[in-house]
Amino acid sequence: MPNNIQGTNLKRFMKRKPAKVVAVCSGKGGVGKTNLATNLAVALGRLGRNTCLLDADLSLANVDVLLGLQPVFNLSHVVNGDADLASTILKGPENVRVVPASSGNFCMTDLPAAAQVGLIQAFSELADQPEVLVVDTAAGISPKVARFVQAAQHPVVVGCDEPAALTDAYALIKVFSQHYGISRFHVVTNQSRRVGDGKRLFQKLSRVTDSYLDVVLRHAGDIPRDDYLIKAVQEQRAVVDAYPRSDAGEAFQAIAAGIDALPTAREASGGIEFFFERLLMPASAARGKVA
Secondary structure: OOOHHHHHHHHHHHOOOOOEEEEEEEOOOOOOHHHHHHHHHHHHHHOOOOEEEEEEOOOOOOHHHHOOOOOOOOHHHHHHOOOOHHHHOEEOHHHOEEEOOOOOOOOHHHOOHHHHHHHHHHHHOOOOOOOEEEEEEOOOOOHHHHHHHHHOOEEEEEEEOOHHHHHHHHHHHHHHHHHHOOOEEEEEEEEEOOOOHHHHHHHHHHHHHHHHOOOEEEEEEEEEOOHHHHHHHHOOOOHHHHOOOOHHHHHHHHHHHHHHOOOOOOOOOOOHHHHHHHHHOOHHHHHHHOO
């Protein structure tokens, strides 16, 4: 990205209210990553936060499907100049704004410089800047996923008590810490059968990371197995919206309260576009800015 972008827009960025950016990721698919991102965003909306949910799964975008929404435009149309950002935004429950992604043909981190500038400009010109941006990344440890996590302030790793899921969660933390300079992770355990299972799983993971990695893990919460969550998925609704008093609904809300209490990084004075500026800058430069 040209060096003069930040200088040109610095004064405007400084006037923006800082935005908290949370990236939800997982080592493997099928562990409930998108469900967490979606319900977290809705629960933050229930807390009165101005929340935006960005579907950053660029190959299998499905936040809109989970919420029963029907997008006409997505971010690829913004980049191509076929639509403005406001035209892509869908209204979800609790006034959460959903920015859908395309499936399979849009790679944000490989955009040419002119498109990068246009994307940052599009988000900077949003009339109503969100307080919180929740990013649903793709599963896995690809560089594209890592860049989203690296650019966010608070990475949230989702895992469940399956050997492959635990192994892949550790692999994600290892790769992101050793190659992208990310040293702090929030961990959400999911699909727990009994009270205490999530805590034990987190302890198992943290024992391994404490032995081999220079990272800090925080157990952000546990989601129990819940038939109401399955029912909400079938109804294409967030369980926090459909069944807020269910075990899963209350668990998501407790996690959201913890996320809400996390600080907003002081250097994020440029609002939501600051996240995209970090995302689209060269990887080596972004790595140097990670706390």
